[in-house]
Amino acid sequence: MARTDQTQAAVLGALSVLPMTGYALRQEIRDTLGHFWSESFGQIYPALAELERRGLVERRGGDRTGSSTFAITAAGTARLRELLAEPAQPAPPRNPLLLRLFFGRQLGPDACRALVLDARSRAEEQLARMAAVRREPADDPASTADRPYWLLTVSAGEHAARAQLAWADEALAALDELRSDDGADRPPSSRPTPEEHP
Amino acid sequence: MARTDQTQAAVLGALSVLPMTGYALRQEIRDTLGHFWSESFGQIYPALAELERRGLVERRGGDRTGSSTFAITAAGTARLRELLAEPAQPAPPRNPLLLRLFFGRQLGPDACRALVLDARSRAEEQLARMAAVRREPADDPASTADRPYWLLTVSAGEHAARAQLAWADEALAALDELRSDDGADRPPSSRPTPEEHP
DNA sequence: GGGCACATGTAAGCTGTTACATGATTAA
DNA sequence: TTAATCATGTAACAGCTTACATGTGCCC
Numbered sequence: 282m283a284r285t286d287q288t289q290a291a292v293l294g295a296l297s298v299l300p301m302t303g304y305a306l307r308q309e310i311r312d313t314l315g316h317f318w319s320e321s322f323g324q325i326y327p328a329l330a331e332l333e334r335r336g337l338v339e340r341r342g343g344d345r346t347g348s349s350t351f352a353i354t355a356a357g358t359a360r361l362r363e364l365l366a367e368p369a370q371p372a373p374p375r376n377p378l379l380l381r382l383f384f385g386r387q388l389g390p391d392a393c394r395a396l397v398l399d400a401r402s403r404a405e406e407q408l409a410r411m412a413a414v415r416r417e418p419a420d421d422p423a424s425t426a427d428r429p430y431w432l433l434t435v436s437a438g439e440h441a442a443r444a445q446l447a448w449a450d451e452a453l454a455a456l457d458e459l460r461s462d463d464g465a466d467r468p469p470s471s472r473p474t475p476e477e478h479p
Numbered sequence: 480m481a482r483t484d485q486t487q488a489a490v491l492g493a494l495s496v497l498p499m500t501g502y503a504l505r506q507e508i509r510d511t512l513g514h515f516w517s518e519s520f521g522q523i524y525p526a527l528a529e530l531e532r533r534g535l536v537e538r539r540g541g542d543r544t545g546s547s548t549f550a551i552t553a554a555g556t557a558r559l560r561e562l563l564a565e566p567a568q569p570a571p572p573r574n575p576l577l578l579r580l581f582f583g584r585q586l587g588p589d590a591c592r593a594l595v596l597d598a599r600s601r602a603e604e605q606l607a608r609m610a611a612v613r614r615e616p617a618d619d620p621a622s623t624a625d626r627p628y629w630l631l632t633v634s635a636g637e638h639a640a641r642a643q644l645a646w647a648d649e650a651l652a653a654l655d656e657l658r659s660d661d662g663a664d665r666p667p668s669s670r671p672t673p674e675e676h677p
Numbered sequence: 678g679g680g681c682a683c684a685t686g687t688a689a690g691c692t693g694t695t696a697c698a699t700g701a702t703t704a705a
Numbered sequence: 706t707t708a709a710t711c712a713t714g715t716a717a718c719a720g721c722t723t724a725c726a727t728g729t730g731c732c733c
Contacts, residue, residue, distance in 0.1 A: 284498030287575065289721090294582035304684050316579055319571035321722050326686055348684055348729085355632050362585050367573035369594060371601075373517035373694095377485065377567035379635055380516055384492035385628035389561050393628070396567060403569070429657055430583035432589070433650050437577055440649075451638075459627055501718055502712050518704080519694050549719055562688095571721095 288320055289337075290364040293357055296338060298424055300352035301327055316407065316438045332357065356423045382452075390460040397452045404445035411438045483546065483640035484562055486518055486526045487535075491551055491559040494536060497621055503528050514605065514636045580650075591675040596651045600641035609637045 295301070295309050303326055311319050329351055332338040337357035342349040353361070380402050385393040414435050419425050493507050501524055508518050512651070527549055535555035540547040551559070576598050583591040599632040612633050617623050 286623065287578070290582075291578060294578070294585070294702090297582065299586060302684065312558075314578070314581065316573040317572050317581075319573060321571075323722065323724095324720085328688090358585070361582070362639065365579050365582055365586050366590065369597075370656070371575065372573055373519075374515050375485070375570055376515040377569065378642045380489060380492070380512070381563050382568055382628055382631045382635075383512065383515075384488075384559070384563055384625075385631070386625050387495060387556070388563050389490070392564065399567075407664055419666045427582075427584050433580045433583065433591075433653060436649060437580075437646050438529075440642040440646040441625070441639065444638040448635050448638040451634060453597060455627065455631060455634075456599055477698095478678085500712070501714090502710095521694065521696095521715085522692085528714090 286367075288324050289332060290334065290361065291318060291320055292325065292328050293337065293353055293361040293364070295349055295360055296353040296357060296449035297346075300341070300350050302348055302350050306351070316410065317434055350366055369393070389455045394453060394460075396455050397449050397456065401446060404442045404449065407438060407442040408446070409440065411435050429436055484565075486522050487530060488559065489516060490523065490526050490530065491555055491562070493536065494549055494551040495556060495559055496625055497619075498539070498548050500546055504549070514608065514638040515632055528541035530637055550626050559642050588654045592651060592654050592658075595654065599644060599651075602640045602647065604635060605640040605645075609633050609640065 291310060291314065292306060293312075301309065307320070307322060307327075310318065310325075329338065333340055333351070335356075336440055337353045338361050340349050378396060381388065381396055382393055385455050388396075388410055392478060415432075419428050426433075445449055489508060493504055493512075494618060499507065504527075505518070505520060505523050508516065508523075527536065531538055531549070534547045534553060535558050537552050537553075538547050538549055571604065574588075576594060578592055579586065579594055586594075613630075617626050
């Protein structure tokens with residue numbers, strides 16, 4: 282699946298649950314898919330225009346009043362299934378936290394601790410968000426059929442967050458060891474002084 | 480930290496461990512940072528040229544023989560610390576697997592199972608890779624000081640992979656339930672037929 | 678009437694990937 | 706001598722973010 286198609290899949294998918302405006306689409310993607318997906322604002326309207334041009338979504342409501350809702354067509358549903366069936370190739374990873382820790386010797390144990398603590402609290406927030414999603418009642422009848430699948434992604438978020446918490450605690454302990462090792466032979470406030478390659 | 484700077488941080492960081500050629504840099508980033516970082520080929524040489532222009536790395540060896548090794552300078556080390564100290568803002572998430580599962584009703588439980596099984600085996604591979612890294616002896620004396628930090632990233636990879644495994648097993652069980660629920664009122668080979676919004 | 682949320686778009690610019698182009702060295 | 710690996714780059718393009726521009730409807 283080419284990269285452009287992913288945006289289309291997300292848009293078609295959201296519209297397959299419920300027709301809505303582009304604006305609502307943006308919020309839905311941010312709020313509901315937010316923990317595993319993101320679309321920037323500037324992508325959604327061009328994607329909608331392209332999908333409309335291809336007859337995969339339909340615009341309804343005032344053309345000049347400004348607000349119009351988009352609905353998926355039968356062709357759009359077919360296309361969505363096609364897109365989802367394509368292999369899910371994971372994006373090349375880029376984890377700025379782990380990059381910093383990998384070269385953590387340059388930062389020293391204390392700065393690394395701060396980074397890990399920050400990541401830990403983000404994981405706790407995510408866990409809280411996931412719990413909130415679980416508490417949300419399945420009030421919308423259109424979404425009850427989708428809900429079991431949604432819960433799979435919630436569960437993924439929970440497992441990932443709990444793993445992050447467990448790792449963070451382990452890492453903090455390891456960094457404490459490093460700090461006391463270093464502290465033995467030089468003043469506690471001093472910078473680490475790794476050797477150069479001049 | 481702007482996006483461009485991240486590439487520079489990765490390059491400077493790698494050179495802070497050991498001077499090497501651009502080609503070796505690429506391999507080092509792929510093989511050693513691979514489980515949490517990636518740089519595409521076309522980024523490394525421009526980044527090196529820019530770093531050289533700014534005096535943060537030094538080119539040594541034949542200018543015309545083709546091969547030359549790059550080494551970090553004192554200014555480069557200072558710059559690296561600066562870059563690493565900047566806040567690590569996590570990239571907006573884009574998980575194609577979870578996108579597919581979220582709209583999994585369109586695919587049906589069986590196709591979803593296949594996706595999860597695929598992710599599961601990838602997690603097992605990652606776990607094996609992490610184990611292999613742990614077994615690698617710290618032969619290079621230049622890297623022994625860095626090793627404790629490296630192991631933090633390995634541990635992160637292990638926690639994430641184990642979480643993925645646990646989640647996958649849970650998800651597979653949930654999908655089995657869905658399959659038998661669906662199977663009760665229609666032939667097993669039939670497609671799911673969600674209602675449209677025409 | 679002023680501010681805020683809703684709503685739809687456009688354009689510039691940066692980042693990053695891929696493919697291409699070139700040549701040296703080394704092993705079969 | 707032919708193929709593979711090492712080595713250094715460039716150029717075109719795709720993708721995405723950000724900021725801008727514009728207007729409506731509603732509530733205080």
